[in-house]
Amino acid sequence: DTGVSQDPRHKITKRGQNVTFRCDPISEHNRLYWYRQTLGQGPEFLTYFQNEAQLEKSRLLSDRFSAERPKGSFSTLEIQRTEQGDSAMYLCASTDGTNSNQPQHFGDGTRLSIL
Amino acid sequence: ELKVEQNPLFLSMQEGKNYTIYCNYSTTSDRLYWYRQDPGKSLESLFVLLSNGAVKQEGRLMASLDTKARLSTLHITAAVHDLSATYFCAVVDRHTDAGNMLTFGGGTRLMVKP
Numbered sequence: 540d541t542g543v544s545q546d547p548r549h550k551i552t553k554r555g556q557n558v559t560f561r562c563d564p565i566s567e568h569n570r571l572y573w574y575r576q577t578l579g580q581g582p583e584f585l586t587y588f589q590n591e592a593q594l595e596k597s598r599l600l601s602d603r604f605s606a607e608r609p610k611g612s613f614s615t616l617e618i619q620r621t622e623q624g625d626s627a628m629y630l631c632a633s634t635d636g637t638n639s640n641q642p643q644h645f646g647d648g649t650r651l652s653i654l
Numbered sequence: 655e656l657k658v659e660q661n662p663l664f665l666s667m668q669e670g671k672n673y674t675i676y677c678n679y680s681t682t683s684d685r686l687y688w689y690r691q692d693p694g695k696s697l698e699s700l701f702v703l704l705s706n707g708a709v710k711q712e713g714r715l716m717a718s719l720d721t722k723a724r725l726s727t728l729h730i731t732a733a734v735h736d737l738s739a740t741y742f743c744a745v746v747d748r749h750t751d752a753g754n755m756l757t758f759g760g761g762t763r764l765m766v767k768p
Binding site: 642 | 658685689695697699702704742744753755758759761
């Protein structure tokens with residue numbers, strides 16, 4: 540069990556640029572979640588996948604955000620035309636959907652800073 | 655809309671003392687999770703509470719769940735410096751679909767002083 544891994548760990552970019560983050564879940568986990576955490580706050584749900592299907596999206600996920608999980612394994616989260624307010628830690632989590640009581644396992648996150 | 659509130663938001667305590675963190679939530683749920691987060695790190699699962707009256711203990715931490723009161727507590731016994739971290743409770747909204755999305759409280763930042 541290598542845990543949930545996210546790449547990159549840090550991303551600094553200028554406002555208006557596009558960014559893409561990657562998440563590799565625990566291999567046997569079929570559910571994958573994206574959350575956003577701003578300083579001093581708890582994580583907020585963005586979206587989740589069961590296998591390759593994106594089943595739920597938060598109202599926080601504006602049309603500048605898009606997430607994919609093409610083969611039901613790794614996932615990408617893309618933000619287009621970044622804004623200052625997008626600066627946050629983006630966390631990925633995974634769990635085994637066949638056991639809904641299991642906790643979600645979180646990666647170390649990607650910290651995004653918009654200049 | 656499910657709301658989760660924790661208090662206190664910040665807790666400074668001496669080593670050896672006891673204290674309790676409270677987590678209140680606004681709608682029916684029978685699944686509550688406690689996580690720990692160290693600065694700059696991700697979230698580590700501490701406890702999973704699945705039914706009314708559930709109590710879990712690990713070392714100096716004990717968590718309980720009262721679904722009727724919509725309240726969970728995280729009790730710290732004889733605190734040590736290594737417990738300094740931010741603690742989050744997170745709740746699954748029973749009335750939404752089966753995705754088990756978590757709604758987190760704002761966190762309690764615990765600082766244990768020698």
